[in-house]
Amino acid sequence: MLNQIPMYVVVIFILTVLLTFILLAKAFHTGAKVVMALLAWLLLNAVLAWKGFYADTDTTPPHFVLAVGPPLITILILFITDKGKAFLAKADFSTLTLLSIVRIPVELVLYWLYSYKTIPQLMTFEGRNFDIVSGITAIAVFFICFKGKEVVYKKLLLAWNILGLVLLLNIVIHAVLSVPTPIQQFAFDQPNIAILYFPFTWLPCFIVPAVLLSHIVSFKKLTTI
Numbered sequence: 001m002l003n004q005i006p007m008y009v010v011v012i013f014i015l016t017v018l019l020t021f022i023l024l025a026k027a028f029h030t031g032a033k034v035v036m037a038l039l040a041w042l043l044l045n046a047v048l049a050w051k052g053f054y055a056d057t058d059t060t061p062p063h064f065v066l067a068v069g070p071p072l073i074t075i076l077i078l079f080i081t082d083k084g085k086a087f088l089a090k091a092d093f094s095t096l097t098l099l100s101i102v103r104i105p106v107e108l109v110l111y112w113l114y115s116y117k118t119i120p121q122l123m124t125f126e127g128r129n130f131d132i133v134s135g136i137t138a139i140a141v142f143f144i145c146f147k148g149k150e151v152v153y154k155k156l157l158l159a160w161n162i163l164g165l166v167l168l169l170n171i172v173i174h175a176v177l178s179v180p181t182p183i184q185q186f187a188f189d190q191p192n193i194a195i196l197y198f199p200f201t202w203l204p205c206f207i208v209p210a211v212l213l214s215h216i217v218s219f220k221k222l223t224t225i
Contacts, residue, residue: 002118002197009112010199016105017042017202023102024210027095028087038206041070045205049198057196062181067201071209075216088217094146096214097157100164102207103135109200118194120178120187129171134164151222158222165215172208 021042025035045067048054054064078084110129113119121127137160145157177185178192194200 002116002194002200004116005113005118005194006116009109009116012105013109013202014199016102016109017199017206019105020099020102020207020210023095023099024213027092027099027214029090029092042202042206045201046198049196049201052197054196054201055193057179057181060182062179064179064181064196064204067205068209071205075209075213078213079216079220088220091217091221092149093151093157093218093221094142094149096218097138097145097160098142099214100134100138100211103131103138103211106203106207107132107135113194113200117190119175119192120190122174122186123171123178123192128174131167131171134160134167138164154222158219161215161218161222165212165219168208168211168215175204 021038024030025038028034030038048063048067054067056063078088107125107129110119111124111126114121114124114126123129125132141157141160145151145153145160151157174186175192175195177183178187179196180191180193184191195204
């Protein structure tokens with residue numbers, strides 16, 4: 001289905017996934033077990049997407065739910081269990097902030113996918129997606145708000161995380177409602193099909209949850225210190 005996508009787009013996206021993986025692992029000082037679990041999750045989704053499992057959108061609920069559900073449930077468990085809270089408590093503020101730089105190449109990939117008619121324009125910075133702002137400003141916020149590992153401009157960092165979360169939720173809502181499922185509300189002329197196929201299914205099943213986690217962990221830590 002996505003054979004028309006140039007190889008450089010695929011390579012840049014896979015490298016973005018790798019960068020997200022590295023920054024996420026660094027932010028939470030993950031051990032071997034967590035790393036292996038993340039790798040297994042990526043591999044499972046790669047196989048399912050490659051086999052066309054997620055492309056079947058006629059089921060109820062759509063198979064696509066299985067790509068986004070487990071990460072969201074995992075995040076919830078991390079916040080409500082003692083072990084999960086202990087895991088989140090060791091998160092590195094500065095790396096969580098820097099993780100948002102992956103949104104820059106993601107937005108470029110989304111634009112290229114739109115140009116090859118595999119996602120709608122509204123999912124790009126030419127449409128209703130302004131998430132690239134979070135990626136660009138992450139670099140400035142990283143250098144302004146941190147002195148070593150210490151937060152020096154708490155209010156600015158808090159405001160930036162709120163903005164980043166709002167921008168993330170905006171594109172997620174538009175992306176989900178553009179997938180050709182029974183709940184589709186947007187982009188009927190050019191639905192969001194790219195994320196149903198390998199490797200782009202890694203965007204909703206890994207990159208988006210990683211960025212979401214970075215914001216809500218940062219928000220929680222900022223409001224308790």
